[in-house]
Amino acid sequence: MPVDPPPPASLPTEGELVELTVGQVAHGGSCVARADGRVVFVRHALPGERVRARVTDRSHDRYWRADAVEILEASPDRVAPPCPHAGPGLCGGCDWQHASPPAQRRLKAQVVVDALRRQGGLPARVAADDAPYGGAPRDDAAYDAARDDKDAPGLAVSVEPLPGVGGDDGLGWRTRMRFAVTDAGEVGLRAYRSHRVVATPDCRIAHPLVAGAVAGRRFPGAEAVEVAASVRSGRVSVRPDGGQDVADGHAGASEEGPLVERVHGRQFQVDAAAFWQVHPAAARTLVDAVLAALAPRAGDRALDLYAGAGLFAAFLAEAVGPDGEVIAIESDAAAVASAARSLADLPWVSVRPVRVTARTVRGCVGSAGGVDVAVLDPPRTGAGPDVLAALLALRPRAVAYVACDPVALARDLAVAEGAGYLVDEVRGFDLFPMTAHVECVARLVPAGS
Ligand SMILES: C[S@@+](CC[C@H](N)C(=O)[O-])C[C@H]1O[C@@H](n2cnc3c(N)ncnc32)[C@H](O)[C@@H]1O
Helix, strand or coil, rough: CCCCCCCCCCCCCCCCEEEEEECCCCCCCCCCEEEECCCEEEECCCCEEEEEEEECCCCCCCCCEEEEEEEECCCCCECCCCCCCCCCCECCCCCCCCHHHHHHHHHHHHHHHHHHHCCCCCCCCECHCCCCCCCCCCCCCHHHHHHCCCCCCCCCEEEECCCCCCCCCCCCCCCEEEEEEECCCCCEEEEECCCCCCEECCCEEECHHHHHHHHCCCCCCCCEEEECCCCCCCEEEEEEECCCCCCCCCCCCCCCCCCEEECCCEEECCCCCCCCCCCHHHHHHHHHHHHHCCCCCCCEEEEEEEEECCHHHHHHHHHHHHHHHEEEEECCCHHHHHHHHHCCCCCCCEEEEECCHHHHHHHHHCCCCCCCCCECCCCCCCCCCHHHHHHHCCCCCCCEEEEHHHHHHHHHHHHHHCCCCCEEEEEECCCCCCCCCCCCEEEEECCCC
Protein backbone atom coordinates (compact mmCIF):
# COMPACT_ATOMS: atom_id res chain seq x y z
CA MET A 1 0.00 0.00 0.00
CA PRO A 2 1.48 3.40 -0.95
CA VAL A 3 2.31 5.62 2.01
CA ASP A 4 2.59 9.40 1.82
CA PRO A 5 6.12 10.66 2.41
CA PRO A 6 6.52 12.56 5.69
CA PRO A 7 6.15 16.33 5.21
CA PRO A 8 9.30 18.47 5.15
CA ALA A 9 10.07 20.00 8.53
CA SER A 10 8.98 23.47 7.36
CA LEU A 11 5.40 22.39 6.64
CA PRO A 12 2.64 22.33 9.24
CA THR A 13 1.64 18.97 10.67
CA GLU A 14 -2.00 18.02 11.17
CA GLY A 15 -3.74 20.33 13.58
CA GLU A 16 -1.02 22.94 13.28
CA LEU A 17 -1.75 26.47 12.19
CA VAL A 18 -0.53 27.96 8.94
CA GLU A 19 -1.02 31.40 7.37
CA LEU A 20 -2.47 31.25 3.87
CA THR A 21 -3.49 33.56 1.07
CA VAL A 22 -6.75 32.14 -0.20
CA GLY A 23 -7.23 31.75 -3.95
CA GLN A 24 -10.06 30.62 -6.16
CA VAL A 25 -13.15 28.70 -5.09
CA ALA A 26 -13.13 24.91 -5.50
CA HIS A 27 -15.96 22.44 -6.07
CA GLY A 28 -17.51 21.40 -2.74
CA GLY A 29 -17.33 24.49 -0.53
CA SER A 30 -13.59 25.09 -0.14
CA CYS A 31 -11.16 27.57 -1.62
CA VAL A 32 -7.74 26.73 -2.95
CA ALA A 33 -4.54 27.95 -1.29
CA ARG A 34 -0.94 26.83 -1.54
CA ALA A 35 1.57 25.97 1.14
CA ASP A 36 5.10 25.27 -0.08
CA GLY A 37 3.82 24.31 -3.53
CA ARG A 38 1.16 21.95 -2.19
CA VAL A 39 -2.57 22.59 -2.76
CA VAL A 40 -4.58 23.21 0.40
CA PHE A 41 -8.38 23.11 0.28
CA VAL A 42 -9.49 25.66 2.87
CA ARG A 43 -13.00 25.76 4.30
CA HIS A 44 -14.60 28.74 6.05
CA ALA A 45 -12.54 31.08 3.86
CA LEU A 46 -13.26 33.27 0.83
CA PRO A 47 -11.19 34.10 -2.25
CA GLY A 48 -8.72 36.90 -1.67
CA GLU A 49 -8.60 36.50 2.11
CA ARG A 50 -5.53 36.12 4.26
CA VAL A 51 -6.28 33.56 6.97
CA ARG A 52 -4.75 31.51 9.73
CA ALA A 53 -5.88 27.94 9.06
CA ARG A 54 -5.74 24.71 10.99
CA VAL A 55 -4.66 21.72 8.90
CA THR A 56 -7.34 19.05 9.32
CA ASP A 57 -6.16 16.40 6.88
CA ARG A 58 -2.72 15.80 5.43
CA SER A 59 -3.27 12.14 4.59
CA HIS A 60 -3.05 12.84 0.85
CA ASP A 61 0.14 13.17 -1.08
CA ARG A 62 -1.01 15.93 -3.43
CA TYR A 63 -3.29 18.06 -1.28
CA TRP A 64 -4.25 18.88 2.26
CA ARG A 65 -7.42 20.17 3.88
CA ALA A 66 -7.61 23.02 6.38
CA ASP A 67 -10.16 25.15 8.23
CA ALA A 68 -9.73 28.93 8.39
CA VAL A 69 -9.87 29.63 12.12
CA GLU A 70 -8.80 33.28 12.08
CA ILE A 71 -9.41 35.83 9.35
CA LEU A 72 -6.43 38.16 9.04
CA GLU A 73 -7.68 40.09 5.99
CA ALA A 74 -11.38 39.66 5.28
CA SER A 75 -13.11 39.63 1.91
CA PRO A 76 -15.77 42.32 1.43
CA ASP A 77 -18.13 39.38 0.78
CA ARG A 78 -17.69 38.03 4.34
CA VAL A 79 -20.64 38.19 6.75
CA ALA A 80 -21.20 36.85 10.28
CA PRO A 81 -22.69 33.35 9.85
CA PRO A 82 -26.39 33.55 10.82
CA CYS A 83 -26.28 29.98 12.15
CA PRO A 84 -24.68 29.28 15.55
CA HIS A 85 -23.68 25.79 14.36
CA ALA A 86 -21.63 27.00 11.38
CA GLY A 87 -17.87 27.16 11.68
CA PRO A 88 -14.69 25.08 11.86
CA GLY A 89 -15.34 21.66 13.44
CA LEU A 90 -19.07 22.30 13.80
CA CYS A 91 -22.03 21.30 11.58
CA GLY A 92 -21.06 20.19 8.08
CA GLY A 93 -24.51 20.84 6.57
CA CYS A 94 -23.68 24.30 5.15
CA ASP A 95 -20.56 25.56 3.38
CA TRP A 96 -21.07 29.29 2.78
CA GLN A 97 -22.78 30.71 5.88
CA HIS A 98 -19.87 33.17 6.06
CA ALA A 99 -20.55 34.65 2.58
CA SER A 100 -23.34 37.04 1.63
CA PRO A 101 -26.01 35.34 -0.53
CA PRO A 102 -25.04 37.31 -3.69
CA ALA A 103 -21.40 36.33 -3.11
CA GLN A 104 -22.43 32.68 -2.67
CA ARG A 105 -24.05 32.80 -6.11
CA ARG A 106 -20.95 34.29 -7.69
CA LEU A 107 -18.83 31.55 -6.12
CA LYS A 108 -21.21 28.91 -7.46
CA ALA A 109 -21.16 30.46 -10.93
CA GLN A 110 -17.37 30.21 -10.82
CA VAL A 111 -17.59 26.53 -9.84
CA VAL A 112 -19.94 25.83 -12.75
CA VAL A 113 -17.67 27.68 -15.17
CA ASP A 114 -14.61 25.80 -13.93
CA ALA A 115 -16.40 22.46 -14.40
CA LEU A 116 -17.59 23.38 -17.91
CA ARG A 117 -14.07 24.35 -18.88
CA ARG A 118 -12.11 21.60 -17.18
CA GLN A 119 -14.38 18.56 -17.36
CA GLY A 120 -16.41 19.65 -20.38
CA GLY A 121 -13.76 21.39 -22.44
CA LEU A 122 -16.38 24.09 -23.12
CA PRO A 123 -15.68 27.82 -23.41
CA ALA A 124 -17.45 29.41 -20.45
CA ARG A 125 -17.12 32.43 -18.21
CA VAL A 126 -18.93 33.94 -15.26
CA ALA A 127 -21.51 36.40 -16.65
CA ALA A 128 -20.07 39.90 -16.58
CA ASP A 129 -22.65 41.18 -14.09
CA ASP A 130 -21.50 38.59 -11.57
CA ALA A 131 -17.76 38.94 -11.98
CA PRO A 132 -15.33 39.56 -10.51
CA TYR A 133 -15.38 38.66 -6.84
CA GLY A 134 -12.80 39.21 -4.16
CA GLY A 135 -9.75 39.56 -6.41
CA ALA A 136 -8.78 35.90 -6.22
CA PRO A 137 -5.44 35.11 -7.83
CA ARG A 138 -5.78 32.62 -10.71
CA ASP A 139 -3.27 30.74 -12.78
CA ASP A 140 -5.10 31.29 -16.04
CA ALA A 141 -4.73 34.91 -17.19
CA ALA A 142 -6.64 34.40 -20.44
CA TYR A 143 -9.50 32.95 -18.49
CA ASP A 144 -9.54 35.95 -16.15
CA ALA A 145 -9.60 38.33 -19.10
CA ALA A 146 -12.48 36.46 -20.68
CA ARG A 147 -14.37 36.39 -17.42
CA ASP A 148 -14.28 40.16 -17.12
CA ASP A 149 -15.08 40.93 -20.74
CA LYS A 150 -18.81 41.38 -21.42
CA ASP A 151 -18.38 40.55 -25.12
CA ALA A 152 -16.09 37.57 -24.66
CA PRO A 153 -17.19 34.44 -26.50
CA GLY A 154 -18.39 31.34 -24.68
CA LEU A 155 -21.23 30.46 -22.35
CA ALA A 156 -21.93 33.25 -19.85
CA VAL A 157 -22.99 31.59 -16.60
CA SER A 158 -24.71 33.20 -13.66
CA VAL A 159 -26.54 31.67 -10.73
CA GLU A 160 -30.00 33.09 -10.23
CA PRO A 161 -31.59 33.54 -6.79
CA LEU A 162 -34.93 31.91 -6.07
CA PRO A 163 -37.80 34.16 -5.12
CA GLY A 164 -39.94 34.21 -2.10
CA VAL A 165 -38.32 32.67 0.98
CA GLY A 166 -37.51 35.26 3.67
CA GLY A 167 -36.08 37.74 1.15
CA ASP A 168 -32.52 36.92 0.17
CA ASP A 169 -31.22 35.73 3.54
CA GLY A 170 -30.69 32.12 2.40
CA LEU A 171 -32.50 30.72 5.45
CA GLY A 172 -35.67 28.73 6.18
CA TRP A 173 -36.01 27.13 2.74
CA ARG A 174 -35.35 23.42 3.13
CA THR A 175 -38.66 21.51 3.11
CA ARG A 176 -37.14 18.03 3.09
CA MET A 177 -34.37 17.03 5.46
CA ARG A 178 -32.72 13.84 6.49
CA PHE A 179 -31.42 14.46 10.01
CA ALA A 180 -28.93 12.25 11.79
CA VAL A 181 -29.59 11.54 15.47
CA THR A 182 -27.28 12.12 18.46
CA ASP A 183 -26.77 9.54 21.20
CA ALA A 184 -29.23 11.58 23.26
CA GLY A 185 -31.87 11.25 20.52
CA GLU A 186 -31.70 14.86 19.28
CA VAL A 187 -31.80 15.58 15.55
CA GLY A 188 -28.57 16.85 14.07
CA LEU A 189 -26.29 16.91 11.07
CA ARG A 190 -22.86 15.41 10.65
CA ALA A 191 -19.67 17.43 11.00
CA TYR A 192 -17.77 17.89 7.74
CA ARG A 193 -16.26 14.59 6.52
CA SER A 194 -17.06 12.95 9.85
CA HIS A 195 -19.57 10.56 11.42
CA ARG A 196 -19.88 12.85 14.44
CA VAL A 197 -23.42 14.21 14.77
CA VAL A 198 -23.77 17.86 15.76
CA ALA A 199 -27.16 18.57 17.38
CA THR A 200 -28.99 21.10 15.18
CA PRO A 201 -32.61 21.13 16.42
CA ASP A 202 -32.65 24.81 15.38
CA CYS A 203 -31.14 24.30 11.89
CA ARG A 204 -31.41 27.70 10.20
CA ILE A 205 -31.85 26.49 6.62
CA ALA A 206 -34.72 24.18 7.61
CA HIS A 207 -38.16 25.47 6.62
CA PRO A 208 -40.10 26.59 9.72
CA LEU A 209 -42.51 23.65 9.20
CA VAL A 210 -39.59 21.22 9.30
CA ALA A 211 -37.95 22.94 12.27
CA GLY A 212 -41.29 23.03 14.09
CA ALA A 213 -41.90 19.32 13.54
CA VAL A 214 -38.66 18.30 15.31
CA ALA A 215 -38.39 21.10 17.90
CA GLY A 216 -38.06 19.71 21.40
CA ARG A 217 -38.45 16.12 20.22
CA ARG A 218 -36.13 13.17 20.71
CA PHE A 219 -35.86 10.06 18.58
CA PRO A 220 -33.90 7.65 20.78
CA GLY A 221 -32.49 4.66 18.94
CA ALA A 222 -33.12 6.05 15.45
CA GLU A 223 -30.24 6.34 12.99
CA ALA A 224 -31.93 9.08 10.99
CA VAL A 225 -35.15 11.07 10.82
CA GLU A 226 -36.63 12.04 7.46
CA VAL A 227 -38.83 15.12 7.52
CA ALA A 228 -40.84 16.35 4.53
CA ALA A 229 -43.14 19.36 4.58
CA SER A 230 -45.68 20.66 2.11
CA VAL A 231 -45.64 24.44 2.40
CA ARG A 232 -48.94 24.75 0.59
CA SER A 233 -50.96 22.51 2.93
CA GLY A 234 -48.82 22.82 6.05
CA ARG A 235 -48.69 19.03 6.26
CA VAL A 236 -45.44 17.51 7.59
CA SER A 237 -44.26 13.93 7.53
CA VAL A 238 -41.71 12.77 10.13
CA ARG A 239 -40.29 9.31 9.55
CA PRO A 240 -37.61 7.89 11.86
CA ASP A 241 -35.35 5.64 9.77
CA GLY A 242 -37.63 6.24 6.77
CA GLY A 243 -40.39 4.16 8.38
CA GLN A 244 -43.81 5.05 9.76
CA ASP A 245 -44.90 8.67 9.95
CA VAL A 246 -44.80 9.98 13.53
CA ALA A 247 -45.51 13.64 12.75
CA ASP A 248 -48.03 13.81 15.60
CA GLY A 249 -45.85 11.97 18.05
CA HIS A 250 -47.28 8.48 17.55
CA ALA A 251 -46.59 6.01 14.77
CA GLY A 252 -49.49 6.05 12.35
CA ALA A 253 -51.30 8.84 14.21
CA SER A 254 -50.61 11.58 11.65
CA GLU A 255 -52.71 12.46 8.63
CA GLU A 256 -52.28 9.68 6.08
CA GLY A 257 -51.60 9.93 2.37
CA PRO A 258 -49.22 11.79 0.11
CA LEU A 259 -48.05 15.37 0.51
CA VAL A 260 -49.85 17.82 -1.73
CA GLU A 261 -47.67 20.19 -3.73
CA ARG A 262 -48.91 22.86 -6.11
CA VAL A 263 -46.95 24.28 -9.05
CA HIS A 264 -48.44 26.92 -11.37
CA GLY A 265 -51.93 25.90 -10.22
CA ARG A 266 -51.38 22.18 -10.87
CA GLN A 267 -51.57 19.77 -7.95
CA PHE A 268 -49.07 16.96 -7.33
CA GLN A 269 -49.66 14.25 -4.75
CA VAL A 270 -46.20 13.20 -3.75
CA ASP A 271 -45.32 10.31 -1.44
CA ALA A 272 -43.01 11.45 1.37
CA ALA A 273 -40.55 8.81 0.16
CA ALA A 274 -40.56 10.05 -3.47
CA PHE A 275 -38.23 12.73 -4.81
CA TRP A 276 -39.47 16.32 -4.70
CA GLN A 277 -37.45 19.51 -4.91
CA VAL A 278 -36.51 20.76 -1.44
CA HIS A 279 -36.74 24.54 -1.97
CA PRO A 280 -40.35 25.77 -2.05
CA ALA A 281 -39.71 27.82 -5.21
CA ALA A 282 -37.54 25.21 -6.95
CA ALA A 283 -40.21 23.21 -8.77
CA ARG A 284 -41.76 26.21 -10.52
CA THR A 285 -38.37 27.78 -11.23
CA LEU A 286 -37.13 24.62 -12.94
CA VAL A 287 -40.39 24.10 -14.82
CA ASP A 288 -40.09 27.64 -16.21
CA ALA A 289 -36.44 27.08 -17.15
CA VAL A 290 -37.14 23.75 -18.85
CA LEU A 291 -40.11 25.08 -20.81
CA ALA A 292 -38.11 28.15 -21.87
CA ALA A 293 -35.25 25.92 -23.02
CA LEU A 294 -37.43 23.45 -24.95
CA ALA A 295 -40.21 25.66 -26.33
CA PRO A 296 -42.47 22.60 -26.77
CA ARG A 297 -45.15 22.83 -29.47
CA ALA A 298 -48.63 21.38 -29.76
CA GLY A 299 -48.42 17.87 -31.16
CA ASP A 300 -44.79 17.28 -30.10
CA ARG A 301 -43.52 14.01 -28.71
CA ALA A 302 -41.58 14.79 -25.52
CA LEU A 303 -39.38 12.62 -23.34
CA ASP A 304 -38.87 13.11 -19.57
CA LEU A 305 -36.02 10.98 -18.24
CA TYR A 306 -35.63 10.51 -14.46
CA ALA A 307 -39.12 11.93 -14.16
CA GLY A 308 -39.68 11.70 -10.39
CA ALA A 309 -43.28 12.52 -9.48
CA GLY A 310 -43.90 13.80 -13.02
CA LEU A 311 -43.11 17.49 -12.52
CA PHE A 312 -41.76 18.24 -15.99
CA ALA A 313 -43.93 15.61 -17.72
CA ALA A 314 -47.06 17.42 -16.50
CA PHE A 315 -46.12 20.79 -17.96
CA LEU A 316 -44.74 19.27 -21.15
CA ALA A 317 -48.08 17.46 -21.51
CA GLU A 318 -50.00 20.71 -21.11
CA ALA A 319 -47.78 22.28 -23.80
CA VAL A 320 -47.94 19.45 -26.37
CA GLY A 321 -51.66 18.89 -25.80
CA PRO A 322 -53.71 15.77 -26.53
CA ASP A 323 -52.36 15.57 -30.08
CA GLY A 324 -48.89 15.17 -28.64
CA GLU A 325 -47.30 12.57 -26.42
CA VAL A 326 -45.09 12.57 -23.31
CA ILE A 327 -43.06 9.55 -22.26
CA ALA A 328 -41.77 9.69 -18.69
CA ILE A 329 -39.22 7.19 -17.39
CA GLU A 330 -38.66 6.74 -13.64
CA SER A 331 -37.50 3.71 -11.65
CA ASP A 332 -38.51 4.53 -8.07
CA ALA A 333 -41.84 2.91 -7.18
CA ALA A 334 -42.98 5.71 -4.84
CA ALA A 335 -42.21 8.33 -7.50
CA VAL A 336 -43.97 6.32 -10.23
CA ALA A 337 -47.07 5.97 -8.03
CA SER A 338 -46.97 9.71 -7.29
CA ALA A 339 -46.67 10.52 -11.01
CA ALA A 340 -49.50 8.16 -11.95
CA ARG A 341 -51.79 9.83 -9.37
CA SER A 342 -50.81 13.37 -10.30
CA LEU A 343 -50.98 13.01 -14.09
CA ALA A 344 -54.21 10.99 -14.32
CA ASP A 345 -55.93 13.90 -16.12
CA LEU A 346 -53.28 13.86 -18.88
CA PRO A 347 -53.77 10.48 -20.59
CA TRP A 348 -51.25 11.33 -23.33
CA VAL A 349 -48.50 10.95 -20.73
CA SER A 350 -47.21 7.43 -20.27
CA VAL A 351 -45.11 6.75 -17.20
CA ARG A 352 -42.68 3.88 -17.70
CA PRO A 353 -41.64 2.28 -14.40
CA VAL A 354 -38.16 1.23 -15.51
CA ARG A 355 -34.57 2.31 -15.09
CA VAL A 356 -33.21 4.81 -17.60
CA THR A 357 -30.64 2.91 -19.63
CA ALA A 358 -29.48 3.21 -23.22
CA ARG A 359 -31.77 0.27 -24.01
CA THR A 360 -34.91 1.69 -22.35
CA VAL A 361 -34.31 5.08 -23.97
CA ARG A 362 -33.88 3.50 -27.41
CA GLY A 363 -36.91 1.30 -26.83
CA CYS A 364 -39.29 3.88 -25.37
CA VAL A 365 -40.46 5.19 -28.74
CA GLY A 366 -40.62 1.75 -30.36
CA SER A 367 -40.46 1.85 -34.13
CA ALA A 368 -42.15 5.27 -34.15
CA GLY A 369 -38.91 7.18 -34.76
CA GLY A 370 -37.50 10.06 -32.73
CA VAL A 371 -38.64 12.62 -30.20
CA ASP A 372 -39.11 16.37 -30.62
CA VAL A 373 -37.93 17.60 -27.23
CA ALA A 374 -36.47 15.97 -24.13
CA VAL A 375 -35.65 16.80 -20.54
CA LEU A 376 -33.37 14.75 -18.34
CA ASP A 377 -32.82 15.29 -14.62
CA PRO A 378 -30.54 12.49 -13.46
CA PRO A 379 -29.19 11.92 -9.94
CA ARG A 380 -25.83 13.38 -8.89
CA THR A 381 -23.77 10.93 -10.95
CA GLY A 382 -25.21 12.24 -14.23
CA ALA A 383 -26.75 10.30 -17.10
CA GLY A 384 -23.50 8.97 -18.50
CA PRO A 385 -22.32 8.62 -22.08
CA ASP A 386 -24.47 5.62 -23.11
CA VAL A 387 -27.78 7.13 -22.02
CA LEU A 388 -26.85 10.45 -23.56
CA ALA A 389 -25.85 8.88 -26.87
CA ALA A 390 -29.12 6.90 -26.96
CA LEU A 391 -31.13 10.04 -26.22
CA LEU A 392 -29.41 12.15 -28.88
CA ALA A 393 -29.82 9.35 -31.42
CA LEU A 394 -33.56 10.13 -31.17
CA ARG A 395 -32.62 13.54 -32.66
CA PRO A 396 -34.60 15.88 -30.38
CA ARG A 397 -34.57 19.48 -31.64
CA ALA A 398 -33.86 20.62 -28.07
CA VAL A 399 -32.76 18.94 -24.85
CA ALA A 400 -32.91 20.46 -21.36
CA TYR A 401 -30.39 18.85 -19.04
CA VAL A 402 -31.19 19.57 -15.37
CA ALA A 403 -28.21 18.80 -13.16
CA CYS A 404 -27.33 19.01 -9.49
CA ASP A 405 -23.62 18.32 -10.02
CA PRO A 406 -21.82 20.63 -12.45
CA VAL A 407 -18.90 18.21 -12.87
CA ALA A 408 -21.13 15.30 -13.94
CA LEU A 409 -23.06 17.73 -16.15
CA ALA A 410 -19.90 18.99 -17.82
CA ARG A 411 -18.70 15.44 -18.56
CA ASP A 412 -22.05 14.60 -20.17
CA LEU A 413 -22.10 17.84 -22.14
CA ALA A 414 -18.71 16.97 -23.60
CA VAL A 415 -20.23 13.68 -24.81
CA ALA A 416 -23.15 15.58 -26.34
CA GLU A 417 -20.84 17.94 -28.19
CA GLY A 418 -19.07 14.90 -29.61
CA ALA A 419 -22.41 13.54 -30.78
CA GLY A 420 -23.30 16.52 -32.96
CA TYR A 421 -25.08 18.67 -30.37
CA LEU A 422 -24.16 22.13 -29.20
CA VAL A 423 -24.56 23.52 -25.68
CA ASP A 424 -25.97 26.99 -26.27
CA GLU A 425 -27.03 27.95 -22.74
CA VAL A 426 -26.23 27.01 -19.15
CA ARG A 427 -28.24 28.66 -16.38
CA GLY A 428 -27.47 28.21 -12.70
CA PHE A 429 -30.08 28.38 -9.93
CA ASP A 430 -29.46 28.82 -6.21
CA LEU A 431 -31.76 26.02 -5.09
CA PHE A 432 -29.62 25.31 -2.02
CA PRO A 433 -28.52 28.61 -0.41
CA MET A 434 -25.72 28.41 2.19
CA THR A 435 -24.52 25.09 0.79
CA ALA A 436 -22.05 24.48 -2.03
CA HIS A 437 -24.75 22.83 -4.13
CA VAL A 438 -25.95 24.46 -7.33
CA GLU A 439 -28.53 23.38 -9.87
CA CYS A 440 -27.99 23.95 -13.59
CA VAL A 441 -30.20 23.77 -16.63
CA ALA A 442 -28.26 23.36 -19.88
CA ARG A 443 -29.80 23.48 -23.33
CA LEU A 444 -28.55 21.29 -26.14
CA VAL A 445 -29.50 21.80 -29.77
CA PRO A 446 -28.32 20.00 -32.88
CA ALA A 447 -25.13 21.65 -34.16
CA GLY A 448 -25.94 23.88 -37.10
CA SER A 449 -29.63 24.22 -36.19
C1 LIG B 1 -33.16 14.62 -9.37
S1 LIG B 1 -34.58 13.62 -9.33
C2 LIG B 1 -35.58 14.43 -10.54
C3 LIG B 1 -37.05 14.21 -10.48
C4 LIG B 1 -37.94 15.18 -11.22
N1 LIG B 1 -37.42 15.56 -12.51
C5 LIG B 1 -38.23 16.42 -10.39
O1 LIG B 1 -37.63 17.48 -10.65
O2 LIG B 1 -39.05 16.34 -9.46
C6 LIG B 1 -34.00 12.18 -10.09
C7 LIG B 1 -35.00 11.07 -10.20
O3 LIG B 1 -34.38 10.01 -10.94
C8 LIG B 1 -34.76 8.78 -10.38
N2 LIG B 1 -33.73 7.82 -10.82
C9 LIG B 1 -32.47 7.67 -10.33
N3 LIG B 1 -31.80 6.76 -11.08
C10 LIG B 1 -32.66 6.35 -12.05
C11 LIG B 1 -32.54 5.44 -13.14
N4 LIG B 1 -31.42 4.79 -13.39
N5 LIG B 1 -33.60 5.26 -13.92
C12 LIG B 1 -34.76 5.93 -13.70
N6 LIG B 1 -34.92 6.81 -12.71
C13 LIG B 1 -33.88 7.02 -11.88
C14 LIG B 1 -34.90 9.03 -8.90
O4 LIG B 1 -35.78 8.11 -8.31
C15 LIG B 1 -35.47 10.46 -8.89
O5 LIG B 1 -36.87 10.43 -8.87
